[in-house]
Amino acid sequence: MDPQARVQELRDVIAHHNARYHEDDSPEIPDIDYDMLVRELQQLEEAHPELMVEDSPTVLVGGAPSATFAPVEHAVPMMSLDNSFDEGELRAWAARVAKGLEMEDGSAIGYVCELKIDGIALSMRYEDGVLVQAATRGNGRVGEDITANIMTVDVIPKQLDHDRLKAAGQAVPSVLEVRGEVYMPLANFDELNESQEAAGLPRFANPRNTTAGSLRQKDSSITASRRLAFWSYQLGQVVGGPELSTHGEALDWLDTLGFPVNPEHRKVSTIDEVVAFVNHWQEHRHDLSYEIDGAVIKVDSLISQRSLGSTSRAPRWAMAYKLPPEEKTTLLRAIQVSVGRTGRATPFAVLEPVFVAGSTVEMATLHNQDQVKLKDVRPGDTVIVRKAGDVIPEVLGPVLSERPDGLAEWEFPANCPTCGEPFERPEGEANTFCVNPICPARQLSQISYFSGRSAMDIDGMGESRVALFIEQGLIADSGDLYSIDWDKVSELEGFGQTSIDNLRAAIEDSKSRTLAALLIGLGIRHLGPAGAESLAEAFGHLDVIMAASVEEMAAIDGVGPVIAASAASFFASDKAKVLMEKFRAGGVNLQGPERSQLPQVLEGLSIVVTGGLEGFSRDSVGDAIKSRGGKNPGSVSKKTTAVVVGAEPGASKVTKAETLGIPMIDEAQFIRMLETGELPD
Numbered sequence: 001m002d003p004q005a006r007v008q009e010l011r012d013v014i015a016h017h018n019a020r021y022h023e024d025d026s027p028e029i030p031d032i033d034y035d036m037l038v039r040e041l042q043q044l045e046e047a048h049p050e051l052m053v054e055d056s057p058t059v060l061v062g063g064a065p066s067a068t069f070a071p072v073e074h075a076v077p078m079m080s081l082d083n084s085f086d087e088g089e090l091r092a093w094a095a096r097v098a099k100g101l102e103m104e105d106g107s108a109i110g111y112v113c114e115l116k117i118d119g120i121a122l123s124m125r126y127e128d129g130v131l132v133q134a135a136t137r138g139n140g141r142v143g144e145d146i147t148a149n150i151m152t153v154d155v156i157p158k159q160l161d162h163d164r165l166k167a168a169g170q171a172v173p174s175v176l177e178v179r180g181e182v183y184m185p186l187a188n189f190d191e192l193n194e195s196q197e198a199a200g201l202p203r204f205a206n207p208r209n210t211t212a213g214s215l216r217q218k219d220s221s222i223t224a225s226r227r228l229a230f231w232s233y234q235l236g237q238v239v240g241g242p243e244l245s246t247h248g249e250a251l252d253w254l255d256t257l258g259f260p261v262n263p264e265h266r267k268v269s270t271i272d273e274v275v276a277f278v279n280h281w282q283e284h285r286h287d288l289s290y291e292i293d294g295a296v297i298k299v300d301s302l303i304s305q306r307s308l309g310s311t312s313r314a315p316r317w318a319m320a321y322k323l324p325p326e327e328k329t330t331l332l333r334a335i336q337v338s339v340g341r342t343g344r345a346t347p348f349a350v351l352e353p354v355f356v357a358g359s360t361v362e363m364a365t366l367h368n369q370d371q372v373k374l375k376d377v378r379p380g381d382t383v384i385v386r387k388a389g390d391v392i393p394e395v396l397g398p399v400l401s402e403r404p405d406g407l408a409e410w411e412f413p414a415n416c417p418t419c420g421e422p423f424e425r426p427e428g429e430a431n432t433f434c435v436n437p438i439c440p441a442r443q444l445s446q447i448s449y450f451s452g453r454s455a456m457d458i459d460g461m462g463e464s465r466v467a468l469f470i471e472q473g474l475i476a477d478s479g480d481l482y483s484i485d486w487d488k489v490s491e492l493e494g495f496g497q498t499s500i501d502n503l504r505a506a507i508e509d510s511k512s513r514t515l516a517a518l519l520i521g522l523g524i525r526h527l528g529p530a531g532a533e534s535l536a537e538a539f540g541h542l543d544v545i546m547a548a549s550v551e552e553m554a555a556i557d558g559v560g561p562v563i564a565a566s567a568a569s570f571f572a573s574d575k576a577k578v579l580m581e582k583f584r585a586g587g588v589n590l591q592g593p594e595r596s597q598l599p600q601v602l603e604g605l606s607i608v609v610t611g612g613l614e615g616f617s618r619d620s621v622g623d624a625i626k627s628r629g630g631k632n633p634g635s636v637s638k639k640t641t642a643v644v645v646g647a648e649p650g651a652s653k654v655t656k657a658e659t660l661g662i663p664m665i666d667e668a669q670f671i672r673m674l675e676t677g678e679l680p681d
C-alpha cells in the first residue's frame with residue numbers, strides 16, 4: 001500500500017479506537033495493538049515528513065471531552081508519555097537525555113523509577129488547602145470536571161492537614177495541583193465481578209475500564225460504591241510551596257501533604273539500575289494488589305527536566321516502559337462446555353493458540369451461559385483474551401469490527417456432552433448443572449481434584465490415568481482408589497511393574513495425609529483449605545465432624561454459616577456415608593491434629609517472614625508461629641507486629657515494613673520471640 005493511503009488509514013483507525021477508549025471507556029482492541037498502530041504511524045510520518053499534519057493522533061493526546069461533564073482547562077497541560085518496549089529503547093532514551101544535557105555519559109543523570117499504574121489520570125486543584133476541582137486528562141489541555149465523583153474517593157484528601165504542615169514547618173500553598181492515577185484495587189474488582197455475575201449482569205473487562213466507567217457516573221453514590229483508590233505522582237501548578245529541586249523531593253512533599261505516594265518508587269543513579277527496576281517488575285507485577293502496565297522513568301533533577309523540555313505531546317525527561325500485554329486478540333475456533341466436580345457446566349473458548357503474558361493460551365473461560373449471551377461471542381469471532389497473573393484466562397469479548405458476515409449465535413447445549421443427560425438450571429441461578437451423580441465428567445474432575453496437590457497429593461494419579469481407570473470400571477469415586485484391583489491394572493497397556501509399584505506406593509502414602517487434606521479432597525462447595533483446617537482442628541476426627549450440627553460447625557472460628565450449611569448437607573448424604581466407609585476400610589487417616597501444648601505467647605500477634613531462615617523451612621516457620629497462637633500472613637499490613645527478615649528478603653515486604661514503621665527482626669530475635677512473645681527492644 002502506498003504510504004499516503006496507509007497513513008490516512010492508520011489515522012482513521014486510531015481515531016476510531018481513541019473514541020472507544022477515551023470517550024466510551026470500552027476499548028475494542030488491546031492496548032498493545034493500539035500502541036503498535038500509533039508506532040507504525042509515527043514511523044511513516046518520520047520517513048515521510050511531507051505527510052505530517054498538525055492534528056495527527058501522534059501529536060494529540062487522548063480523546064475529546066464529553067458532553068456529560070463540564071470542561072476544565074488545565075492550568076498546566078497534562079502530557080502523555082513516550083513508550084519504550086525493550087531495554088534497547090530505554091537505553092537509547094537515556095543516551096538522548098545525556099546528549100540533551102550535554103553530558104559525556106549518562107552516569108550522573110539520576111532518575112526516579114515509578115510504577116506505571118493502569119488507571120485513569122487525574123488532576124486535582126486545591127486552593128488555600130481545599131479541594132476545589134478534580135478533572136480527567138481529556139485531550140491534555142481540556143479535561144472533564146469529575147469533582148463530585150472524586151469527593152467519594154476515601155484516600156483523597158478533601159482538605160490539606162494544616163496541623164501536619166505546621167509540624168513540618170510548612171505553609172499551606174495557595175494553589176496546588178496534584179496529579180496521579182485513580183485505580184481500582186484488584187480485590188475490589190474481583191468482588192464487583194462476582195456480584196455482577198451473581199446478578200446476571202455482564203462482568204467488567206478489567207480494573208482500568210471499570211475505573212473509567214466508575215468516574216463517569218452521573219450519580220456519585222455509584223462511584224462511592226466502587227471503592228476506588230489513588231496514587232499521586234506529579235505536581236501541576238503550585239503557588240506558595242517549598243523550593244523543590246528534584247522530582248524525588250516533590251514525591252516526598254506529596255507524602256507530607258497527606259497524598260498516597262506509591263511506596264515502590266526508587267531513586268537510582270544509572271540506566272543499569274533503571275533496567276534492573278523494570279526487569280524486577282516484569283517478574284513481580286502480580287505481587288501487587290493493583291494492576292500496572294509498566295514503569296515510568298523520570299529524570300530526577302527539575303532543572304534538567306526544564307532544560308530537556310517537551311515535545312507537543314510528551315516530556316523528553318520521562319519515558320514509559322511498557323510491560324508485555326496481558327490482553328491479546330485471537331480467533332475463537334469453538335465454544336465447548338466442560339462439567340466440573342459439582343456438575344457445574346462451564347462454557348469455555350477453544351482458541352487459535354496465542355501467546356499472552358508468558359505462556360500460550362488455547363482455552364479460556366466464558367464463565368456461564370448468561371455471560372456468553374451478554375458478551376455475544378460467536379465461534380468464528382476475533383476475540384480479546386486476557387490472562388492476568390494466576391487468574392484463569394478469560395475471553396473479554398468480540399472485536400465487532402472484525403466479525404465476518406452471517407456468523408451464527410452460539411446456543412448453550414441442552415444435554416451434558418459427556419453423559420447425555422439433560423442439563424438443569426436452578427431457578428435464580430446463573431449456573432447450569434449436570435445433575436447425574438455418575439456422570440463420568442463429574443467423577444473425573446472430582447477424583448482428579450482429590451488426588452491433586454492441594455488435597456491428597458497422589459503422585460502419578462493425574463487426569464489421564466483417572467480417566468482411564470473410570471473408563472475401565474476400576475474406580476467410580478475417590479474412595480475406590482483404596483481398593484483398586486491391581487491385577488486388572490497390570491493388564492492395561494502402559495502399566496509395567498515399576499509404574500504400578502510407584503502408583504501403589506503413592507496411594508499408600510496418601511493414607512497418612514492430614515484430615516484437612518482429606519476434607520479438601522472431598523470437594524465440598526465453599527470449603528477451602530482454611531475452613532478445612534479449622535474443622536479438623538476443632539473436631540479432631542472425621543466421625544465427630546460428620547456427627548456435628550450446622551450450628552456447631554458454624555460456631556468454629558474460620559467456618560461460618562455458609563461453609564457449615566454446605567458441609568453438613570454433604571455429610572448428611574448417603575453418598576458421603578458410603579464414601580467415608582470406603583476411606584475407613586482403606587485405612588485412610590481420619591484423625592485430626594494433636595492439640596497444641598505450647599504456651600500461646602503469640603496470641604493476637606501477626607508475624608510476616610520474608611527471605612530464607614537457617615533453622616526453619618517455609619512451612620515450619622508458619623507452624624512455629626501458629627502453634628503459639630500467632631498469625632503468619634503472606635503480606636505486610638498495618639496490623640503486622642513484626643517482619644522477620646532472612647536471606648534474600650522480598651524488596652516489597654521490606655519497603656512496606658519501612659513505610660509503615662513495622663519492626664524488622666532477624667532470626668535470632670525471632671527465636672527469642674517464639675519463647676517469650678515479646679518484641680526485642
Ligand code: IVH
Binds near residue numbers: 315
Ligand atoms: S507521569 C508528564 N507517572 O500513564 C508526565 N504517568 O501513558 C505525565 N501513568 O497519562 C505522566 N502511572 O495516566 C506518570 N507513575 C506515573 C504513571 C503515569 C501511570 C499514566 C498517566 C499518563 C499515562 C501515559
